[in-house]
Amino acid sequence: MSGSERYKALKGMHDIMPPDIYLWQRTEGIAREIFSSYGFQEIRPPVVESTGIFTRSIGENTDIVEKEMYTFSDKAGRSISLRPEGTASVVRCYVENNLHTLPAPQKFSYAGPMFRYERPQSGRFRQFYQIGVEAFGSPHPETDAELLSMLRHFLGRLGLRSLHFQVNSIGCPACRPAYREALLGFFSDRIETLCPDCRRRYGQNPLRILDCKVERCVEMRKGAPAVTDYLCQDCRSHFERLCSLLELLGISHTVNPEMVRGLDYYTRTTFEVTSENLGAQNTVAAGGRYDRLVKEFGGPDTPAIGFAIGMERLIDLIKLSAEHRPPAPEVFIATIGEQAVTEGMLLAEKLRISGLWVETGDPVSSLKSQMRRADRLAAGYVLVLGEDEIRSGKIQWKRFADSTQGEIGLSGVCDFILNKA
RNA sequence: GUGGGCGUAGUUCAAUGGUCAGAGCACUGGAUUGUGGUUCCAGGUGUUGGGGGUUCGAGUCCCCUCGCCCACCCCA
Incomplete structure (x- = not known):
């Protein structure tokens, strides 16, 4: 215990071992089984990529790329980074290998560690694991609904109850600027009453004011314009169709126009699955559409949608949901x-x-x-x-x-x- | 990056500033020779995270440092 001479795992990094490892293995097995029944095929991109892959997709001014990435120079002086999330790598893989030449939609899953240099807390680690899926080539809301349905199916199989599905549409390049303006207009005369963080957000990322937890800010944003009221015709009908499909599939959910996603590449549909039982970091899965990213990566104009599940948070919930006996010798x-x-x-x-x-x-x-x-x-x-x-x-x-x-x-x-x- | 809490045995914890820092659990052996769990008996471990200071005396008070946890920020 007098540990200065003994090595310890790095801050925010943990050993996954028995008995927990059995829950991980079982969970991964169920994911494989269910995702493949929806036609998702596993791919395993490398854990390290050119830094630009992440800065260009996630967004230059997001916290993830600004201060959370593990970025190094390799021996030849190239800037490389440990992946902070999975989508960018999968998109790079899709484009690099010309997978658009295969019949659409192409559906992929991945699982593995992600890295973010953050201060650890409950449900948040510097090396953490995600299972994710990405579907390329379908612009249709049916695909969105299928993904949500698959996610519900998976979580249900794990025996998890009382999870909260939230969906939103954040529009597209055609309609989002107008909404942004409306939001800035709404807050312009009350900037001073917002918390310091929100004053910063006003300039940086005004949408974030919508999910501030400070009571005064919650009060101040009452009556703020809702993104769903500013959708263009195409985005609106996409979202309405999605909502009716969710009804049809019996996926209980909340439409939350205040739900904000952290990554820049999202368009139209975004969603999040949260739990009451997790502490402050209560999102267990999240995702959305990113219809412009493939093109931005040099591929053909290809709509896409995906989600990622936070394994540690998921395992926490599984542990809470029931007693689990580790296997024993026969x-x-x-x-x-x-x-x-x-x-x-x-x-x-x-x-x-x-x-x-x-x-x-x-x-x-x-x-x-x-x-x-x-x-x-x-x-x-x-x-x-x-x-x-x-x-x-x-x-x-x-x-x-x-x-x-x-x-x-x-x-x-x-x-x-x-x-x- | 900011704030709060906590560091004592393998582990969970105890110890009005005052003998040699304790207990449960766990571990090992034993209770008529080849039968587990329950019970009983026996056994061991600590540089009290590290460093400095105050004091006759520090696990206890003060400072520094390292580590862990939780929250903010942000996100899976």
Whole structure:
């Protein structure tokens, strides 16, 4: 504990280990299963990219690129960065590999670590994991709805309840400037009454005033123009269609015109899934449309939409939702005597080949301590193998769950366990 | 970057400024020889995060530093 000489993980970076790792594996498996049933195929872009990929897509003046990126020079002096999010890399991959030549829409998923140099807090880390999906080539609100539906499907399969879906449309280059002007106009005569942060936001990113938590600001923005009232005809009908599809699919949600997304590339649909049970960082998944990004990356004009799920936050919720038992060995082989140790190894191998998780006892410790260890591991069956068993060819089995035990011929052990386990 | 809280055994925590810093859990062994959990007995560990200061005396008070947690900011 006197740790100055012992290495520790870096601030904001954590080991994911048992028993949590089982929740991660299960969650990732369910994601793979469900996403693939919607036609999403996994891709694995590198974790490091040219810095420009992120600055151009996420936005030069966002906090992420301004102060949160892990940016380095490589040996040749190129500026490279650890990815702070997944979409930019996937778009780069899509363009670089000319994936638009494949039949649209093309749908991809990814999973892995992201990096942001932030001050850690509950639900926020410097290395954190996201599972995300991106669909390219469909401008239709049906695709938006399908994504939301898939997300709900996934979260439902994990047993999560009481999640809050919020959707919004932030318009397109045709209609957003007008809204921005309206917002600036609304606040222009009351800038002084806003909090210092919001005064800064007024110049930087006025939309952010809409989700300020300061009470006075909440009060001041009553009656502020809503983005949804300023949508152009195309954006409006896209959004209305989406909302009616969500109704049809039975996805309960809130339309929240004050919902703001942090990344610059979003157009039209944005959405967020939040939970009451997470602390301040309560967004577990979020996403939206980015119809201009592919073109900006040098590809053909291609609409796209995606979302990302914050794994740590998701796992937190899964842990809260129910008790989760880590897996336990199916069989524990306790041995007494040298010959039994050898026989035990052979038996263990045989059972493992059948796919069972088998542990063996410490060759030199007493049967009692081996039994105790088996119990602590919560092993399904203990097989006791000693001189008597080797002589008689019959092995003792014991099941902790109901404290039953019995005898079985050595040759039949495998079938016996497989049938019961 | 800003603010608040907390650092004592592997872990969770205790200890009016005053003997040798304790307890639960965990771990190991044992309670008639080859049977776990419950019970009983026995066993060990700390540079009290680090450094300095005040004091006859500091885990306790003060300063610095490092680390963790939470919140702001921002975001998954």
